[in-house]
Each structure stands twice: as structure tokens, then as C-alpha cells.
Amino acid sequence: MRPQLRISALYRHPMLASILAGLWLALLSLPLMMELDAPYFGLERSLVVAGIVMLLGLMRWCVSQWRRASPVWMDRAVEAGGAVVRDAARRLDRRILYGLALAAAVVTPLGLNRYYIDVLTQVGIYVTLALGLNIVVGLAGLLNLGYIAFYAVGAYAYGLLATRADLSFWAVLPLGVVLAGVCGVLLGFPALRLQGDYLAIVTLGFGEMIRIVLNNWDSFTGGPNGIIDIARPNLFGFIFTHPIHYYYLILAIVLLTIFAVNRLNQSRLGRAWTAMRDDEVAAEAMGIDLVKTKLLAFGLGAAWAGLAGVFFASKMTFISPESFTFFESVIVLCMVVLGGIGSIPGVILGAAILMILPEMMRQFALYRMLIFGGAMVGMMVVRPKGLLAVRRRTVQTPRQGSAHTASANMPQTPPVVSRQGGGRIVEAPVEAGLTLLETHKLSVDFGGLRALDMIDLSVKAGEILSLIGPNGAGKTTFFNCVTGLFSPSSGEILYRGENLVGLRPHQVAIKGVTRTFQNIRLFREMTVLENVMVGRHCRMRSGVIGAILRPKGVIGEEEEVVAQAIDLLRFVGLEEKTDLWASQLPYGDQRRLEIARAMASNPSLLLLDEPAAGMNPQETNGLMDLIYSIRARGITVMLIEHHMKVVMGISERIVVLDHGMKIAEGTPEAIRADARVIDAYLGNAS
Amino acid sequence: MHPDMLRLTDVHAHYGAIHALRGVSLEVKHGEIVTLIGANGAGKSSTLMAVSGLLRPTSGRIIFDDEDLTHLPPHAIVRRGISHVPEGRRIFSSLTVLENLEMGAYSRTDAAQTRQDLDRVFQLFPLLKERRRQAGGTLSGGEQQMLAIGRALMAHPRLLLMDEPSLGLAPKIVETIFQVIREINAQSTTILLVEQNAHMALRVAAMGYVMEVGRIVLADQADRLIVNGDVRSAYLGE
Numbered sequence A: 001m002r003p004q005l006r007i008s009a010l011y012r013h014p015m016l017a018s019i020l021a022g023l024w025l026a027l028l029s030l031p032l033m034m035e036l037d038a039p040y041f042g043l044e045r046s047l048v049v050a051g052i053v054m055l056l057g058l059m060r061w062c063v064s065q066w067r068r069a070s071p072v073w074m075d076r077a078v079e080a081g082g083a084v085v086r087d088a089a090r091r092l093d094r095r096i097l098y099g100l101a102l103a104a105a106v107v108t109p110l111g112l113n114r115y116y117i118d119v120l121t122q123v124g125i126y127v128t129l130a131l132g133l134n135i136v137v138g139l140a141g142l143l144n145l146g147y148i149a150f151y152a153v154g155a156y157a158y159g160l161l162a163t164r165a166d167l168s169f170w171a172v173l174p175l176g177v178v179l180a181g182v183c184g185v186l187l188g189f190p191a192l193r194l195q196g197d198y199l200a201i202v203t204l205g206f207g208e209m210i211r212i213v214l215n216n217w218d219s220f221t222g223g224p225n226g227i228i229d230i231a232r233p234n235l236f237g238f239i240f241t242h243p244i245h246y247y248y249l250i251l252a253i254v255l256l257t258i259f260a261v262n263r264l265n266q267s268r269l270g271r272a273w274t275a276m277r278d279d280e281v282a283a284e285a286m287g288i289d290l291v292k293t294k295l296l297a298f299g300l301g302a303a304w305a306g307l308a309g310v311f312f313a314s315k316m317t318f319i320s321p322e323s324f325t326f327f328e329s330v331i332v333l334c335m336v337v338l339g340g341i342g343s344i345p346g347v348i349l350g351a352a353i354l355m356i357l358p359e360m361m362r363q364f365a366l367y368r369m370l371i372f373g374g375a376m377v378g379m380m381v382v383r384p385k386g387l388l389a390v391r392r393r394t395v396q397t398p399r400q401g402s403a404h405t406a407s408a409n410m411p412q413t414p415p416v417v418s419r420q421g422g423g424r425i426v427e428a429p430v431e432a433g434l435t436l437l438e439t440h441k442l443s444v445d446f447g448g449l450r451a452l453d454m455i456d457l458s459v460k461a462g463e464i465l466s467l468i469g470p471n472g473a474g475k476t477t478f479f480n481c482v483t484g485l486f487s488p489s490s491g492e493i494l495y496r497g498e499n500l501v502g503l504r505p506h507q508v509a510i511k512g513v514t515r516t517f518q519n520i521r522l523f524r525e526m527t528v529l530e531n532v533m534v535g536r537h538c539r540m541r542s543g544v545i546g547a548i549l550r551p552k553g554v555i556g557e558e559e560e561v562v563a564q565a566i567d568l569l570r571f572v573g574l575e576e577k578t579d580l581w582a583s584q585l586p587y588g589d590q591r592r593l594e595i596a597r598a599m600a601s602n603p604s605l606l607l608l609d610e611p612a613a614g615m616n617p618q619e620t621n622g623l624m625d626l627i628y629s630i631r632a633r634g635i636t637v638m639l640i641e642h643h644m645k646v647v648m649g650i651s652e653r654i655v656v657l658d659h660g661m662k663i664a665e666g667t668p669e670a671i672r673a674d675a676r677v678i679d680a681y682l683g684n685a686s
Numbered sequence B: 001m002h003p004d005m006l007r008l009t010d011v012h013a014h015y016g017a018i019h020a021l022r023g024v025s026l027e028v029k030h031g032e033i034v035t036l037i038g039a040n041g042a043g044k045s046s047t048l049m050a051v052s053g054l055l056r057p058t059s060g061r062i063i064f065d066d067e068d069l070t071h072l073p074p075h076a077i078v079r080r081g082i083s084h085v086p087e088g089r090r091i092f093s094s095l096t097v098l099e100n101l102e103m104g105a106y107s108r109t110d111a112a113q114t115r116q117d118l119d120r121v122f123q124l125f126p127l128l129k130e131r132r133r134q135a136g137g138t139l140s141g142g143e144q145q146m147l148a149i150g151r152a153l154m155a156h157p158r159l160l161l162m163d164e165p166s167l168g169l170a171p172k173i174v175e176t177i178f179q180v181i182r183e184i185n186a187q188s189t190t191i192l193l194v195e196q197n198a199h200m201a202l203r204v205a206a207m208g209y210v211m212e213v214g215r216i217v218l219a220d221q222a223d224r225l226i227v228n229g230d231v232r233s234a235y236l237g238e
Helices: A002-011 A014-033 A039-069 A072-091 A094-111 A114-139 A148-164 A169-191 A196-216 A243-265 A268-278 A280-285 A290-316 A326-339 A344-360 A362-382 A475-482 A505-511 A528-535 A544-549 A552-572 A587-599 A617-632 A644-650 A668-673 A675-682 B044-051 B074-080 B097-104 B111-124 B126-130 B141-153 B171-186 B198-204 B229-235
Strands: A435-446 A449-460 A464-468 A490-495 A513-515 A605-609 A636-640 A653-658 A661-666 B004-015 B018-029 B033-038 B059-064 B082-085 B159-163 B190-194 B207-212 B215-221
Touching: A014 A039, A039 A362, A094 A114, A094 A243, A114 A148, A114 A243, A114 A268, A114 A290, A114 A326, A114 A344, A148 A169, A148 A196, A148 A290, A148 A326, A169 A196, A169 A290, A196 A326, A243 A268, A243 A290, A243 A344, A243 A544, A268 A280, A268 A290, A268 A528, A268 A544, A280 A290, A280 A505, A326 A344, A326 A362, A344 A362, A435 A475, A449 A475, A449 A636, A449 A653, A449 A661, A464 A475, A464 A644, A475 A490, A475 A605, A475 A636, A505 A513, A513 A587, A528 A552, A528 A587, A544 A552, A552 A587, A587 A605, A587 A617, A617 A636, A617 A644, A617 B229, A644 A668, A653 A668, A653 A675, A661 A668, A661 A675, A668 A675, A675 B171, B004 B044, B004 B190, B018 B033, B018 B044, B018 B059, B018 B190, B018 B207, B018 B215, B033 B044, B033 B198, B033 B229, B044 B059, B044 B082, B044 B159, B044 B190, B074 B082, B082 B141, B097 B141, B111 B126, B111 B141, B111 B171, B126 B141, B141 B159, B141 B171, B171 B190, B171 B198
Parallel strands: A464 A636, A464 A653, A513 A605, A605 A636, B033 B190, B033 B207, B082 B159, B159 B190
Antiparallel strands: A435 A449, A435 A490, A653 A661, B004 B018, B004 B059, B207 B215
8 A cells, every 4th residue: 555655646746747747748749749841840849848837847846845845934034025015016006007007008009000909909809898707707606608699789789770770889889788788687587596507508508599590580680691881980070990999999998897897896786796606595695685686797797798799890890690609708708717707907917818819829820729728728727716816805994093902812702782882883672572573383394304393483572582402403494494595385484573484585684684604604705894794785775876986875885884894893803803804714703703794784683593603611601792782782682502501591581493393492491491301402411 | 652643843834824823732642532622713623634634734743653744635644544523524415324434434445344444333323324325414413423423433543633523513412422432532543622612522531732822822631621720711611
């Protein structure tokens, strides 16, 4: 066994692996690169390829060695150095950088010939397409392989309306955008329930459908011959003829796109997309309407393709189905992935590279696509998250000295409500005596298994109620029914007298019931602060237009939500960690963050699923104080918990489930003494 | 043979810019149960992950039976005789119970001995035998924890790393799990246990280490830690 291990270890050694990879690539490329009449038969070309691969591997190995061997002081030095560079970059005003890039974009074409201006214009079209696709794939996480169909919709909208209805470019431009957007939403509908691979297949089919229709509907679209003699744009009598006219037009479109996409990303909607991408279930439970949010992503993504399509038709003055093949969809997707999913500068870079490189490699003719493919693979190996893998810019906590108290290493008891100065969160009065939640004969069947069996349960406003029972007794199933994740097989769930059965999770959240999850479902790719802000989503108003134009009302709303979120984070004791990624928090802090997120929408009833799991006894004490102060804010708390100190310590009433049935209900003292509960659940420990 | 089965010397580890382990040194003797206690984020899970190779240390040494594990990949460490029961169970939910257990023995070639280990797991957890054809994901939390422990035992480890085995389990099941921990240990398996339920952990363990912000701040016999005033107030909630 040992020697075998050694060989495999040797094989996996990075340096050796890169040499092997290089030789393998040389072997593969040999038949393609060999030329009998070239000196040395062209063998040296393969060797050059192999050499480059080996060199890359060697460099990676050196870097990894250096990192591994570095002692702590070196790590610190690197960290400090990195901080200095980051700081300098931050101090160098971004606007200067952007200004320079813009100036270069404006000036460069003046010195170029028609051919290169054309190439740059082409880059502009693809940047627009890629940024649009980035909304769907990068922000909302919905894989779309038929994206080019919306480009076709835009192009044919202009082609047809210009040749048949004699509409001008400027009239069709918004029309094409809307039309493509509508098509996007229409495609979105059947694709709503699908995810990942299935969604990709459906969108692929859609893309092909559009192309085939264009190709075969001769009488309307001109079939394979397409549409010719499409009018050029005419701006108050100035007709676009020279490539440079088009270049500046597409530059304007690109700038508009960057502006809009950037603002969308930074808005309430952008947060909802990211949250949905991270965890659909949690997003829904926090009050995000998945249907609306997904359709918006599809529609907005498609709209930019429509815009690019109208421009494309006006520039070429001729369109045919050939321009809208599956390959085009793939190329646009490659631009997004290569550049860095979700990153605007990355996507622009990706589009530029994928458009310009093939042009520059025309002299290699035959090998062009081979080199191109190889370069793609190489880049993805070296930078698997794309060239500019920037995590999305996040909402930063406004820095105020007074808001930050000294930190302590030891777990702290969160402050109680009375210490909350100002208290921006509206405290709902406790409607004592009111029955907040009631279930009647609630039953759930999974296949043959009865997870909940005729459960009658009521929660009174202002109480702390615990739901306990053995693992698998149906406790979480009960929460899932109340919050709309499962629909019960029979029975009803009344919240303030209204039936919750049939409502979707986000509607339940809007009604005022939110929850945390047993197996923590935070939005890991978002900061602590943003997680709480997503919790506020369903109480916010701003939409697409507001996100892009950002009027005063929207800015005010955002600021208010940030302030509320910080307040809540202080309430649960996480005010020091607002700008960390949620995934960086230790387990116990993640649980507290989930509580803050669930409280952000001002619920009346908070369902906590095992809040003490993963907390040590000291932190558990802090949690008990926290639950008391939550109740003091007028929120009724129902919790599932196995930690008996918590359950017996804070509950006013306890309901015990076993095998889907309610076996006991009463005060902690009564439950502790109940023979059935001891037998089924407590054991001899208590 | 050195009396220490596992020895960590000044181990540092990072998650990106976060310095999770800041010079952890500890020893686990043959046949002992050793427990690590401490607040959330103190680095207990990270220590276990460093031992099983899931988190690569930036510096320091991890010696297991006179062999340096520091730069070995996780699967090679399993072959050396260390199994990890991860926090949150992480069973393969679409595989059956039996398949889950077989995955635990993935790197083994000794069929007869593997068969014996399977019997041993079924003896420890009769319930798993009953449910061996059921998909892992359909088990209840307690059953999943048993499966996770069983899966780790299928590699026939000499050292078992357990990360919060009582997490999210009913009191009665917690009792059972700790009973099983004692039993496994009695069958001459050394155990390094991370647990939030410090009471229970210190009761089964011989040695205890207290961690704070990536460092070991206190090491003593478990029965002495359990009466230590600072430990009681900081970690036992009294």
C-alpha cells in the first residue's frame, strides 16, 4: 500500500504534474501543428506550447511553496503590505480611473482605421450583451443558454419595423428594449420552477426555437435570406454612415448599461437577486417574492439584449438568422464567466478579450480556434473565478465613532432593550390575551409517512412557547407548514384569524411571521449588514426605476434600512461584525445573525428553530436574555429547542410532539414531571 | 512508541485574512478521550480540520504516531488512521445508510476486517441496521449523527475526531451518543472531542483543553477543569 501511495503522491506533485500536462498537450497539439515543409517540421511549435504550460505550472508551484513556507511574520508583512496597497487604491479616487478609461474610449478610435473601429464597435455590442446576461447569470444565478434570442428579437424588431412600418431607429430603440424584455419575462414563466441544468436546457431550447422560427417563417422574416436594406439611424437629419458614428453611439449605450447595471446591483433588487442566488428558501422566507424577482431578472437581462439587437440591425443594415446561433449565446456566456461572474469591469474585460483576441490571431488562421480554446482553458485553470473576480460591492456601515463600543473576546450578554437609545424599530404593543396563531387538526403526509397528525396548537400574543420532542417528531415540519414552505395535507393554520394555508412563504413573512432555520441558512455571499437588510426587503418600496434613477426617497429608504439593520445587529450583539461576510462568522454568531435578519421585517411572531444549537453554556445564557428582550419588544416567540436549560428556563408553556402527535402541553414543571415526556424525550438526564 | 499519539506544535492556520489558529499546541495520548472546549469562533473546529487535513496549516507541525501529517491531503490522513465526524453530520443524504457506511470504508482493501467493522457499527447502532436500505437524508437528526459516527468508524480509525456530536439532538439521544463515545473509546479508539456541551464532554474526557481566540489558554485533567472557577463561569454557564 505504501509504495503505491508514494507514486500517486509524486504524480500529484505540482511541478511534475505541470511537466506531464505540458508533454501531454504537446502530444495532442502535434498533429495540428506539424507542417512537413516547415523547418524542423514545425515540431518546435508543440514544444513551445509545452514549455509555456510547464513554466506556468512551475510559477504556481513556486508561489504555493512560498506561501506554505512563509512564517507568521511574513504572513503579517504580506497582510500589512496588502492593506497598504488596498488603502492606496481606495484613496486614489475611483473616478480618476474611470475618467481615464472613458477618455481613452473616446479618443482611441480617432487614430484608428475603419476596420479597427468596427472591431471596437463589435466589442461594444458584446459588452452590452454580456452585461445584460450578467444580470441573469451573475446576479440572479439563473443559467441562460438562449440569451442570444433576445438579441435577435431586438434586431428583427428594428429590421421589420424599419422596412415595413418605416419607423425610425429612435422610435424602435425603446420598443425593441420593451419587446425583448417582455419575451424575457415570457421565457421566465415556464422556467420559474427550474434550476441549474434544467433551466439551462429550457433556455437553450428557447434560443433555438426563436432562430428556427426566424429561419422558416419566410413570408414574415425573410427566412434564411434575412432582411436587407434596413435604414441607418438618422439624428435630426444627420445620417450615421461612418463606423465612428456607430462607435460613439454604442459607447453611449455601453455607458448607460454600466450605469444602470451598477445601480441595480447596489439596490434593494440587487440584494434580493444575490440572496436568491445564495439560498432560495431563506430568501423566500425573508419575504422576497421569488416569482417577481426571477422574472425581473429575466426581463431586465433580455432588455439589454434587445437594445444591442436594435443597434446591431441598424449598423449592419442587413440581418439574418445566422447571426443568432447557439454559438453566440455561448460566446456571450464565456465573456461573463471568463471576466468574472458578477463583476462589471470583469465582464467588460472578458468581452474585450474574446472579441479582440480572435481578430489579432487572424494570421494563425487554421490554429486560431485551437489557440483561442487553449487560452480559455488556461485562463480558467489559473483564475477559476474569472479574470477580475471581485465580490460584489457591498453596503458599508457608516463609520461613526459613537456607534462602536469596545470589543471583548469573551462572549457577551447582549444588551437588553432598555439600553437601546432611540429605538428606531417600532415597538408593537403586546396584545395580551389575543390568540396569535392557531392550528386545527393540522396534518402533513410525506408519502406514506405521517409527519404531523391532527395537531391543535395555539400561541398567545406575548408568550414564549417551546416546541420540544425527539428528533424526527415533526417540530420543524410544523414550522415549515406555518411559514408556507410545506402545504399541509389537511387542517388549517389561522394567524390573527386569517388562514395561512396556501400562502407562499414571502406572503407569510409579509403578514408578520418570520423564522430562523435549524441548519442555518444565511446568505453567505453577503455581508452581515446586508443579510439583515434583506430581511427588511418586504417592507421596502423601491423598484427598478427607483433603483436606476435613485431619487431622494430611495436614498432615504436605504439609509433608514441601514440604520435599522445596525440597530438590530447591536441588539443581538454583532455590531462589531457588520462588514464581515456572513460565512466568516462562527456558528453561534451565525445563529444570532439569523435572528436579527428574521426580526428586520418587524414580525409579530418569531419562530426560532434550535437557536441554542452550537452555543456553549455561557452563550446560551446570553441567548436566553436575548429571547427575553425580543419578547420585550412586543414579539411573540415560539421556539424549537433541545437545550433543556433554555426550554425550562424561559418558556411559559411547552408543547411536546412525538411521532407527529402532540403528547403533552403545559408549564415547564408539568412537562418535566410528565411520564410520557420523560419516556419519549427527556430520558433520565433531567 | 511515544506516549503521545497526536502532537500539535505551534499550529497556525488562516481562512483568507482571518487568523483562525494562532499557535495551537496540544497532545493526545494513546487510548485517551481529550476534549476541546471554548466559545464560538475560538478555533475548536479549525483545530480538528487542521488535523484531518481539511484546513491546511500555515505553519507549525502535526505529528501522528511519529509521522508528520502537516502537508498530507485529507484522504491520505484517513489512511493513516484518523477519521473525522464533522460538525453538522454531513452525511450523504441521497445514498442509503449502508452506502454511507461503505463510503467510510472507501480507501480500505481488507474485506474481512471491513465486514467486521460493519458488524461492530451495527452492534453499536442497531437502529442503523434496521434502516440500512433507507436514504440517509430521511433519517432523523439523532439517527444521522449515529450514521456520521458509524461512517467514521468504518475507516477503522485509531484516532476519532468528533465535532459537536450532540448538536441539535434531544436530551435522551445526547445520553446515548455519550454512552457510545465511551464504548468506542473502550474498544481502544482514541478520541479528540469538540463539544459545546462542556459538562458532558468534561465528564467523559481524561484531558481538557480550553481555547480562546485561536489559542489554548488552559490545559488540565478534565476532572480538575470541571471544578475550576474560571471555567465554570466562562464555559459552564454557572
